[in-house]
Amino acid sequence: MSVTAAQGFVASGVVAGIKSTGAKDVSVVVNEGPSKVAAGVFTTNRIEAAPVTWSREVVSDGRADAVILNSGGANACTGPEGFADTHRTAEHVAHALSQTGREVGAGDVAVCSTGLIGLRLPMDTLLAGADAAITGLSHDGGDAAAEAIMTTDSKPKTAVAGRDGWTVGGMAKGAGMLAPGMATMLCVVTTDAGIDAATAKAALASAVARTLNRVDSDGCMSTNDTVLLMASGASGQTPDPSQFEAALTEVLASLSRQLVADAEGASHDIAVTVVNATTEHAAEEVARAITRSNLFKAAIFGNDPNWGRVISAAGTVPEEVAPFDPTLIDVSINGVQVCRAAGVGDDRDLVDLTGREVTVVVDLHAGDATATVWTNDLTHDYVHENSAYSS
């Protein structure tokens, strides 16, 4: 049910014709209230696409009434003309929604785009698609919306967390953060819980930091990455902020896991967990150093439990970021402690890497904090998919 699992939302996904494949390519999600609370998290890339600039401004006052999303074109690196296209799209959607009896201002319509960089969007096609999507809005349109934001994704990603009287539901696209340049991550989450803008903003920042931001393969967000949260209050329930954050985190964790599982060209999903660090930040930084090592990722592709590459990557993290004694590090891969005290541990031939999921646990023996970062292996198919086609 995706973004229409929560009460107070309508959505749709249609074939506008932006994609040459004839697949669905325009989604609209509308918050019918009574509340119109919204929050967003956006790419930290300084090269940001026009829709990111626009949508960041839209949610800056804690409100958004609707979002339109298109695949088939990122509207990034398109200059002032690209920004004008985004602005025009929001105005068009606001006007079309108003004609259906929903009074919406353009400044409350977020816009998300994904696809090729450096190309203008085909505006006539997009706006005609927006009209069709608005005509098709329904209380069970969440799945169609999730389908229409796909690019190289092999399947739609949706998740729902039901609570006693209120619900959080979401959709995401992205064929793995492995390829952020072509696989922009877009995510829309809706809830019928009654929360205020400050709660929405804080909960979203915290939940994203522990879920989507811990899917990390090459360390940089794309030009278009966007996570939007919209809250209607339609359930009449007002959960405790911590309860809400837990449900939101559950939905985003599920969507994150689905992104990893659908990463382009990957043959393994790898969870790197760093334990007994001095702080959660230290644990996360060490885990990230490992998940960004091409040598480690290539070894996992080769079903090679290469603990030397794990600790070599850990050793690149400066001591001021993650204090630990390098001579104490232990590494377990899929349950076998192949490295003990930075030296040879149990027999590496005991490690079975034939399954898709791989668990690497690094014990720093420095404190009691833990963090997990997900990545994928570096494969021939990754190279092929990112070299054979422009994007």
Place this chain on the structure above:
Amino acid sequence: MSVTAAQGFVASGVVAGIKSTGAKDVSVVVNEGPSKVAAGVFTTNRIEAAPVTWSREVVSDGRADAVILNSGGANACTGPEGFADTHRTAEHVAHALSQTGREVGAGDVAVCSTGLIGLRLPMDTLLAGADAAITGLSHDGGDAAAEAIMTTDSKPKTAVAGRDGWTVGGMAKGAGMLAPGMATMLCVVTTDAGIDAATAKAALASAVARTLNRVDSDGCMSTNDTVLLMASGASGQTPDPSQFEAALTEVLASLSRQLVADAEGASHDIAVTVVNATTEHAAEEVARAITRSNLFKAAIFGNDPNWGRVISAAGTVPEEVAPFDPTLIDVSINGVQVCRAAGVGDDRDLVDLTGREVTVVVDLHAGDATATVWTNDLTHDYVHENSAYSS
């Protein structure tokens, strides 16, 4: 001529039998003076191999009389026993050299190792090889020494800069920094110029920063990386420090270029030059962000002049590190300005990427500082070589 191009040095390279292939695997280089000045630059990885710990201490007083280098085993992650092996090697070499009439203390013998991580060295084989190498020391042994430090290198790397009455010569090994975990970079440079320890240390740090440290593919040094400079003063000439640094930089730049050209599995050598940055550091950081992007590297493998991936990578550098206006960036690839003001520039079909060398110039329009960082493309062969074989 490599390390024996300068007067006052003898060297050799022999087959000890550490490598199963029967190739040369032990080198010795000895400074016969009159001066025994030395300086070193070592890996910043906190997981450092035993020989790095040892050699860092050896050169800390600005003196080294000899260095023994072995391929076939890195002596990394081998614990206190591994350190004892290194110590024993230095003592053995010092004793054997003293028997040839060269009075050398073990504390003045540097040790370098390269090869697999996590395995103890075969000490009997290594020490017998050391004896053979010391017996074979000669004034024209530089090429044999350069050959014996190779691992997956396809050819030895040597360079010489001759000046009026004095010389700098060097050797290096490393099949590209692309694969630092298996392709440790080792480099020994000798000179007969009369320089003091402070000049040697300062010149080496400065020259390495602009040459070897600007060959960057996955951003981390290995556990064993070592650059040693030894100065005999045998020419009787005392160049100006800036003249010496220029000659040293020339030798290290040549060796760096040879490392890039021999990178495992690479099909392109890529020079990323950032111009008009506010500082050289800012230029270097932006260039590094681009050379570390798997998406960019895979695109070059596919002969795709993908400027979107270039500026997306540039955009990940924080503004406090590299101030620039992201909307002003220009990108040229092999002379064609494919991106102008962060948007579409000249026809990308004009870019010819069929040659091995690729030049990417990124203009930040923010100042007048420049830096170049070299990398290689990300290829099927890279994945194959780093997944199919353990290391």
